[in-house]
Amino acid sequence: MFQKVKEKAHEISLRQQHGNFNVQKSSEHNTCAHCQTTYEGYICPQCGQRSDSAHFTPNVVLHKMMDSVGFDERGNRSILRTMRDLLWRPGYMIRDYLGGHSAAYFQPFKLLLLLVLAYTLLAYLFGVLPEDTGEDVSNLSASWKNDDTKQKLIPLITTTKAIIIWLGNNMAYSIILQNFVIVTAMWKVYRKRALYSWTETFIAQMYICCQFMILAIVLLLVTWKYHEPGILPYLVPSWMVIAVMIYDFYQLYDEQRIWPALWRVIKVNLWIILMYALLLALFILVVALYMTIVIAANEA
Numbered sequence: 508m509f510q511k512v513k514e515k516a517h518e519i520s521l522r523q524q525h526g527n528f529n530v531q532k533s534s535e536h537n538t539c540a541h542c543q544t545t546y547e548g549y550i551c552p553q554c555g556q557r558s559d560s561a562h563f564t565p566n567v568v569l570h571k572m573m574d575s576v577g578f579d580e581r582g583n584r585s586i587l588r589t590m591r592d593l594l595w596r597p598g599y600m601i602r603d604y605l606g607g608h609s610a611a612y613f614q615p616f617k618l619l620l621l622l623v624l625a626y627t628l629l630a631y632l633f634g635v636l637p638e639d640t641g642e643d644v645s646n647l648s649a650s651w652k653n654d655d656t657k658q659k660l661i662p663l664i665t666t667t668k669a670i671i672i673w674l675g676n677n678m679a680y681s682i683i684l685q686n687f688v689i690v691t692a693m694w695k696v697y698r699k700r701a702l703y704s705w706t707e708t709f710i711a712q713m714y715i716c717c718q719f720m721i722l723a724i725v726l727l728l729v730t731w732k733y734h735e736p737g738i739l740p741y742l743v744p745s746w747m748v749i750a751v752m753i754y755d756f757y758q759l760y761d762e763q764r765i766w767p768a769l770w771r772v773i774k775v776n777l778w779i780i781l782m783y784a785l786l787l788a789l790f791i792l793v794v795a796l797y798m799t800i801v802i803a804a805n806e807a
């Protein structure tokens with residue numbers, strides 16, 4: 508029984524590792540309308556213009572519009588293939604992408620923006636986005652009217668609050684900013700295992716954010732509930748974050764055994780917490796310095 512499960516798992520794993528790239532090659536001869544190069548295929552090797560872009564027939568225009576959101580009938584940079592692979596073989600897909608098959612997949616930055624847009628639209632439509640319940644700065648300002656030192660803190664609080672609100676409203680940029688911390692943690696833990704540079708890890712992490720965004724959309728459609736992000740900017744429950752991280756990193760970093768893989772995922776999370784703690788300490792230091800200067804100025 509156990510042996511059978513193991514065999515089945517191995518079989519699935521082999522199928523996941525195998526990327527299915529049906530590259531369609533064209534043998535038609537073309538002369539580029541832009542740079543006059545004669546070539547074989549449908550894209551000019553000198554300037555990158557497509558052979559069909561000389562005449563704007565309704566078909567060509569429709570194709571260009573569909574292509575900008577990832578629906579290319581030739582199968583390159585397909586958004587549907589990218590989303591399917593992000594669920595079916597995430598780590599292997601990212602490995603393929605970093606390993607040179609970049610034409611097969613939709614660009615991660617564009618995909619993240621589109622997915623965040625879709626999530627936000629759905630969330631507004633269902634009215635499930637949380638209300639801003641933070642204390643109004645003007646109330647605080649009124650209650651602190653008689654205290655000069657506290658009054659001087661108001662601009663600082665207003666700025667901090669504005670930054671937090673901006674991060675909440677600009678989910679895509681907020682995710683990208685938080686990725687600097689997450690990527691550094693991943694790079695630190697896995698740099699001996701995989702030869703991915705910091706930048707390559709960043710690309711991988713962008714795809715992982717896309718994957719979590721897809722899961723968040725599915726979850727939103729199923730539960731109609733908004734899930735608060737934890738220390739990681741993913742809008743799904745924490746148990747799901749950990750499970751998906753193990754799944755992704757197991758494939759991405761070519762892990763062989765489950766326990767060491769699990770330990771490394773925990774290590775990544777510990778590093779993230781440590782870095783956030785350092786950033787918070789830095790922030791408190793800046794506030795303390797600001798306060799000291801304000802008090803010193805008041806006494807003078």
Ligand SMILES: [Zn+2]
Pocket residue numbers: 539540541542543544551552553554555556
């Ligand atoms: Zn050309």
